[in-house]
Amino acid sequence: MNLFEFQAKQLFKQYGIPIPCGVAALSGREAADEAGKLGGAAVIKAQVHAGGRGKAGLVRLVGNPAEAEQAAREIIGQTYRGELVSRVLVEEKLSVAQEFYLSVTMDWSKGLPVVLASSQGGVDIEELAKKEKGIVMRSLDNLELSYYKAVEILSDAGLKNKVLTGAARVLTRIVRLFREAEALTVEINPLVLTADGVLIAADAKVTLDDEALERHPVGWELAQEDAGDDFARRAREIGVSYVQLDEGGEIGIIAGGAGLAMATMDAVAQQGGRPVNFLDTGGGISRDRMAAALRLVLANNGVKGVVINIFGGINNCLTVAQGITDVVDSDHPAAEIVVKTRGHSQEEAWSLLAKYDMGVVKCGTTVEAVRMLLRSIQKNNCCGGRT
């Protein structure tokens, strides 16, 4: 789960990492009020996950509350790279003397965290990595970073004197946050040294491990704020993994297991179909949840067919079949359905499905199931509807 900047800064505050004065605002009015409290001059920053907001005009300097209101009004409600901006952060303007880069993130190749530091913050991290000696990288042996190691890292990055020790303190604190909040990334870019010699995290990026959220009360409150779109929310309620693909797609995909879902999606595309979504039921799906998952997929406008590809390993074929037939019995969907299911309780499942007008693949491949579905849709198109 990606936190918004204002949420990440709230966490920073709890960990003693200095942040600018600022408050999130949901409207122009609120922005004006908050700017007033800051003494008029402020920075209005769109709260979005996607990067590059500065260049897109979504971070604006203002000189008084009226300008703050104007800027907020213009920014809130915009859509930036697929995200609707619903908040701005109204923050004090910092006088910047220097900008550093600090982060701790998971190095998946080692299964351990890696710390990155640079004395040239404020630029795109990928640009930084390309410059020779631009970035110091240090792999950690575990989930901790002692103060002296932080000093070593930042000394290698070229920092000295009080800035060295101050930044080292910030670095140990972000690693502690990383460990205690179970983050996958904590990034400060830039860590600003102000004209007054104070270190402040001007921006904050935190990504938390979704699987750990439930055991962190703070994380849980923060998660409620990140609703996502309608389909995503309904998918979460059903308890399935859902990714919306091509809006114009016509083939719905329901599979048990992410690998099988991806392979089914690949097979649809390889045979000239357009997948509209990817839905992974996961293991142990119940009859009701199977029905809800099918209904969710059918709710996509333009779905002409659904391929359902589920093994009865940790799932049960009959339970899956019952969920499917419940939907067909009550909703009479127009879309073609092909079911490929095999495993525990397969015979009972096949008997049940045989009573319905849908394609069934018993001992065949995913490619066959997809081919069957695409053919029946084509036949439908030619004959103008179900016979």
Next chain:
Amino acid sequence: MAILIDSGTRILIQGITGSQGSYHAGLMLECGSRVVAGVTPGRGGETVHGIPVYDTVRDAVREQGAEASMILVPPFAVLDAAAEAIENGLRLVVIITEHVPIHDAVKIKQLADSRNCMVIGPNTIGIISPRLSKIGIMPEFLYKPGSVGLVSRSGTLSHEVASNLMDKGVGLSTCVGIGGDPVRGADFVDVLRLFAGDPQTEAVIMIGEIGGIAEEKAAEYLKEGYPKPVYAFIAGRTAPPGRRMGHAGAIVEGSQGTVESKEKLLRDAGVRVLPRLDELVDVVAQLVKSKNSV
């Protein structure tokens, strides 16, 4: 011969008294696995399908000589269960549970590495050496015994490949699910190494997917030379970048972890990569049958 497990492997199940635990314990017994004990703290003295339940792994090892464990406990309980198994000297721990927090997986992996214990998973179907033993949840009637080694990040793609091969009369020496999580115990390399030395295994199939660098590491290892033909399929070529596709580990970030980059490195290492699963099955079936008819 198979790898990792055979008919003599003494298995304990942590979480045996739960609904998943007891259900799969029964299925494992049915296919001949030697499940000698279950462990659920506080339920020592009970039995599940005739299997004695203990309060601790320590007791299960002492009383029944358990050497391998299958963990089927809820996500937040996995770290403790794995630590208990590893620290009590088990040589193999199979973690079926999905949604294990990543920091916990990091700790489990470190602990296993320090104690010479092989951890399989988390988020895996487990291991099966057909007709010999199963530490896992796969429907064993979809897995025929034979000479092909199968190692996969996706459990259900394992079922797909195994069942499709079976339909063509081809079987597996051992199937190992390394799981769908980004931080895992055994990796492709660890299993490939074992298959290399297994006389029963004639050829190996790798099933990968987008995200991470497990396939890239395998390619590096295979480039040094490998004694058996290796075939691979990588799922997710049509997945949109930046979106997590189900598995915690399946996400393409920047240029890392794409199907294209994985396939290229594997091909350069001598692996026969097939873009379609049905092609993979056909090619391997042909190879095995031609060897058998010689």
